[in-house]
Amino acid sequence: MIPGNGNAKENAGCTAVDYIKDGMVVGLGTGSTVAYTMDQLAVLIKEGLHITGVPTSVQTAMKARERGIQLASLDDVPWIDVTIDGADQIDPSLRLIKGRGAAQVRERCVADASDRLIIVADESKLCDQLTGPVPVEVIPYALGHVTRRLTSYGGSVVVRDGVKKDGPVFSDNGNIILDYHSGPIADPEGMESFINNIPGVVGCGIMTEFAPITTVIIGEPDKCRILGLP
Numbered sequence: 001m002i003p004g005n006g007n008a009k010e011n012a013g014c015t016a017v018d019y020i021k022d023g024m025v026v027g028l029g030t031g032s033t034v035a036y037t038m039d040q041l042a043v044l045i046k047e048g049l050h051i052t053g054v055p056t057s058v059q060t061a062m063k064a065r066e067r068g069i070q071l072a073s074l075d076d077v078p079w080i081d082v083t084i085d086g087a088d089q090i091d092p093s094l095r096l097i098k099g100r101g102a103a104q105v106r107e108r109c110v111a112d113a114s115d116r117l118i119i120v121a122d123e124s125k126l127c128d129q130l131t132g133p134v135p136v137e138v139i140p141y142a143l144g145h146v147t148r149r150l151t152s153y154g155g156s157v158v159v160r161d162g163v164k165k166d167g168p169v170f171s172d173n174g175n176i177i178l179d180y181h182s183g184p185i186a187d188p189e190g191m192e193s194f195i196n197n198i199p200g201v202v203g204c205g206i207m208t209e210f211a212p213i214t215t216v217i218i219g220e221p222d223k224c225r226i227l228g229l230p
Contacts, residue, residue, distance in 0.1 A: 008122040012219030013037040016084045016120050019215070022050055025077050027110040028064055029085025030057040030103040033120045033219075037084045042067035054080055056110050057103040058172050080114040087119050087216075088205070089127050094119075094214045094228050095188045099135025099205030102160070102169055102177045108203055111210050116229070119216045126218065130188050133179040134195065135160075135205035137171050142200020147178065149198045153191075155182030175202055 013036025020026055020041070028034060038060075041051065045068050053069045054077060055061040064071055085107055089097040096119065098104045111117050138146045147157045160169040160177040169177045185191055185206070192206035216227040 006221045008219035008221055009033045009120075010036045010219070011221070011224055012120040012122060012217045013084075014040045015217050015219070015224045016118050017041060017044065019082055019084075019116070019118055020049075020051060021081075024081040025052045025054060025072070025079065027080045027083025027085070027114050028053045028055045028060050028069070029083065029107055029110075030060050030101040031086035033086045033122070034060070034084055035063060037120065038063055038067050038069065041069060045069065052077065054083075054110055054113075056085070056106040057101065059101070060103075074109060074113060077113075080110060082116045082118060083110050083114040084118045084120060085111065087121055087125055089130050089132075090119065090121060090125050090216055090227075091127055091130050091188070094211040094216060095130060095206070095208040096210070097130055097132060097134060097205050098207055099137075099177075102135065102137070102171050104135050104205040104207075105137050105171065105173060105203040108207060111207070115213065117210050117214045119214060120219070121216065122219050130185040130206070131183060132185060133158075133181045134185075134191070136178040136180050136195060137173065137175045137202040137204075138178055139175050139200050139202065143176055146198055146200045150178070150180050150195070153182070153194060155180060157181075171202075173202065180204075
């Protein structure tokens with residue numbers, strides 16, 4: 001469902017609704033491209049579509065309610081039919097870096113509960129190799145420890161600063177967000193495992209495990225390209 005207005009991100013977001021059927025439980029990711037999906041869903045809901053959305057952030061929940069999308073939590077649903085989400089980087093094997101919106105932990109939970117993951121993005125998100133930075137959600141108590149462990153692995157760590165506020169960014173879970181800069185990532189699976197196994201880390205933004213269930217919709221000014229599952 002391509003508007004054909006020259007907006008690549010909007011084209012990707014709107015095309016994602018083609019994968020949503022009446023009665024589905026739909027995971028709703030965080031970010032500007034998914035917002036276009038929700039805009040289109042709002043139109044279809046007014047025309048009679050019935051879905052239940054599972055949001056990945058407070059921001060997404062607010063936007064979904066404004067658009068009349070019925071919401072549920074992960075506690076309320078036994079599974080999710082399809083999740084629509086964005087990504088910061090996508091490599092040729094459909095391995096992802098996510099978390100620019102600081103929602104990567106909830107996004108991972110929702111993706112893990114889903115039968116299918118639809119990633120919507122424009123061409124700028126495609127890369128030959130993941131390079132980061134890698135968002136890392138950390139409990140405040142372990143901030144120093146996690147920073148030292150990441151630094152010992154190579155690269156540098158920055159505590160993400162808030163915009164229009166003083167101090168660090170806190171996730172919807174009440175944890176601090178770090179950005180880990182390592183340069184080109186030769187072994188995404190290995191780095192994902194290393195980071196996620198550091199005590200105090202809630203979750204990082206490298207996501208390699210969902211490639212088998214992933215479809216990537218790349219929006220272009222007048223069309224979309226489909227990568228992965230058709």
